[in-house]
Amino acid sequence: MVEMSGARAIVESLKQQKVKHVFGIPGGQVLPLCDELYDADFRSILARHEQCAAHMADGYARASGCPGVCISTSGPGATNLVTGIATAYMDSSPVIAITGQVPRMMIGKDAFQEADIIGITMPVTKWNAQVRNAKEIPKTIMTAFHIASTGRPGPVLLDFPKDVQTETCEMEFAGVINLRGYKPNYDPHPLQVKKAAELLVKAERPMALLGGGAIISGAQQAVKLAELLEMPTATTLMGKGSIPEDHPLAVGMMGMHGTVEANKLVQESDVLLVVGARFSDRTTGKLEHFCPEATIIHIDIDAAEIGKNAKVDLPIVADANITLKRIYERIVESQTKREQSTWVNRISEIRSQNSNASMNSNSDYLKPATILSELRKVLPLKTIVTTEVGQNQMWAALHFKVFEPRTFISSGGLGTMGFGFPAAIGAKVARPDTPVVDIAGDGSFIMTEQDLATSVIEHIPVIVVILNNSMLGMVAQWQRLFYNRRYSWSKLGNLPDFVKLAEAYGANGIRVKSLTEFSSAVKKALKSETTTVIDVPISPEENVFPKVPAGAGLKDMMVS
């Protein structure tokens, strides 16, 4: 037992959790904690907007697999975190948000900068708590990290009234966590494993769909199982990187903007193995038409995902990697094999019928597919790529090949524009030796560009590639296809000048007109110790294809 202030106990608890970095912005109700951060032996990174602080913590968590921490003051500071917290919640990312709160006696009086952040964030956190007693700080922070990082990970918010931060008492840092309402199950039921193994071996046309859960659980086993069964393997947006995309069995992303191979094969499959994915509408299209003939095996550590969106035939509530390993072993032990079939040849058949036309460019503009495959050539394989949201994101998903888990970071569930850049900063902090590139659109980047200041002043160099169509491109695409080209609210105009904007923040700004210029700009950026913004003008008429219209089935895919 040691006597100390609440604020000091917060810092000590973070140290105990092996926190190396925190992201945030100070304010009145969090000043005692900020004062302790001054002496803390971990690094505090000052953001320029609380939303960015939350995205940085999220990017940090996704790149490293360890919880990311963000800190804000009460009221507007706390509410600014909410978009970042909701983003982390939808994509199951372990973010710890720490907020200041007005002193206990003032709570409920509508005090200056008071917001009910507990009530506000309840639906977008895995757990949250207001600490009413300084004595509870060590245990609550321990619990928060445990909940955020185990089972299906997710964000946790802790709210600390100012007078709890200043209160001094004897603190106890030892202890174990025993939450009677929270006991995630990692081990699959042997009977379900046996059934899954049998279904997969007997399948004529097995297919796998790997989601974000596959990446979180480190599901290297997915590739081994796919190889054993010669099973074409698609991913969701969140699962991108769970199988190397140059693998002969990898067919890319499934869904609204999925590849032709993934979307066709899933409809033809007779057994579909879904790993750590949640049957989001963007992945399945209209559920009625989603592989109606297939038997579905669904592995997820969150029991509530089973049957939430789609009816499945064989649910397995457990850790993805452990389960896949057991299924693999079961198949090997039983000495059964899938019968030789031509199923796997369908991948190349479909590919040859649908050659990728979007590369051939004779217009003045560079094509996104061309830019992104060039980017892939220039970047080292381990490079971490983040994306913004919209066309840039879907082009990145389709045309930028990823080979390792945790090297593709994107706001999948919430679809938060402005996520990519601060997430890139967070990822760079987590992996300082790895290049980090944000594939951006002009519309998304301007939502969080003020944190160029953070990246420059804190020496966190990242590369931003803006696919600049001077439009809110995805909105414009829908308007082009479904609203008779009435571009209501989607034309941004060619402002700001991103080169000057970057320079104003002390970053490098480069505008490129050709592929050669682009390639040398990226090479230069990789060598730079400062953040570089590369502005690549593209046609405002550019569409993302394939596309499945909203509410249609995957079979109704438009390819151009």
Add this chain to the structure above:
Amino acid sequence: MTGGRETMKMQQDYVIATLVENKPGVLYEVANMFRRRNFNIDSISVGPTETPDLARMTITVQGDEETIEQVVKQLHKIIDVIKVSILDPGNIVMREMALVKVHTTDAKVRTDVMQYVNIFRGHIIDVAQDCLIVEITGDPEKIDAFIDLLRPFGVKEVARTGITALSRGGKAIRE
């Protein structure tokens, strides 16, 4: 497997008993989950249990089987919810209490009301010049029937507790 991946819809009433941490905010969290997941609560009653740090919530919900399965899973997912159990309607005792205020100055009406109260094994718990308050306990249908009977006499106000229930026999939901 006909009908694709969409769910079947057979609406039914369910009674769900939950044990939760007895601390502030848990009721809000449970109610909030129902709202945001688009589930409907018919009634909810909350109170402490035999163990002071546990509270019991009895929730009645209408829905099809798959919706109720989701309700149960989403309840389980809340960290402060410890135990969730769908009570088997054929094997529970289920009660609700209502307080009914009848406005009347007519002596004949008073006699009639008192007779109904006797038949329904209720109690008159407050009498004033111009009104009576009746307490009645039973399953919700009995209370509905009682209130309907009293309505012509001038029901001024009704307060119902919502259902609370226990399963029959020696087993508790904690086990």
